[in-house]
Amino acid sequence: MRRLAVFLASSHGNDPAHTELAAAVGTELARRGIGLVYGGGHSGLMGVIADSVLAAGGEVTGVMPRSMVEREWAHEGVTELILCDTMHERKAIMAERADAFVALPGGLGTLEEIFEVWSWRQLGFHAKPVGFLDAGGFWTPLLAALRSLVDSGFLPAATLDDLAVAPDLPTLLDALHTRLHGVPEPAHGENWRQVSR
Template sequence: MTSLAVFLGSSPGTDPALRRLAREVGDGLARRGIRLVYGGGGRGLMDDVAGGALAAGGEVVGVIPREMVTREWGRDDLTEVHVVDSMHERKALMAQRADAFLALPGGLGTLEEVFEVWTWRAIGFHDKPVGFLDAGGFWTPLLDAMDGLVAAGFLTRATLDDLVVADTLEAALAGLESRLAPGDDGGLRPGT
């Protein structure tokens, strides 16, 4: 894996440990030579993951909507910054630039982004692995709810089991690597 899209909060949350986690993830990716692809934000956990990667000498690709740049929500010290016109373009470009996806703690935007790429994988629009970094059990209530969707017949067990869930970055990366398709060209299929 050469690049990882990370979805996470644009606010810092209430637990200082989550800020440290985001910074450690950025640092860990850089030290492994994995390019960070993220939403380009300069606030909250987004700022922390980018700062961690940059401080460790890593490459950071930010993809940010023009409106967020206008509001001065971005960073201008990234390896690459792509300014796009919409959230749809943002997500599509992030998906194109990444080999896999990982959700760290966040809110509605994080959920929307990770559920979209997970749905795309489930219906065959791409074969890039998707995971949740469940440090401290942050995502456990949500993942328990997914079991309810399986029981209700709205989600297959195979689709849920395909999701990588790990409580450390090391375990998350190992799980994502194990699900990478051999010879994957890294691109979304036409029409996605």
């Protein structure tokens, strides 16, 4: 996996653990040589993850509509900042640039983005894996609600089971790699941890 799209909040939220998580994820992505693709913002968890990737020597691609840049929401220190005209274009560019998609803690924007790429995968518009980093059980209530959609007959069980969900980044990256390539990621010394599935 060369690039990972991460959807997450443009605020810090109420729990400092979310900020710590974003920083740790950014550092680990850079350590593994995985580039970050994200919405291009400088504030909240978005800014934290970008800063941590950059501080660890990694590459960051931000994608943002010009109207948001004009409001001074853009992170000007990223490796590459791609400007576009609409939110639709932003999401399409992020989807094109990334090999997989992950949701970290966030709100409506995070949910809208991760659900869209997940539904695109279900419909066969791409074959890139989608996952939730459920650190501290943040996404557990949402996942339970999704299970109720399965029980109600509105969501195929296979679609829900196709999601990669893990409480920590190494396990989640292994699950994404398995879905992307059909096999677990080979061990790379200390960089990768084999997870039997």
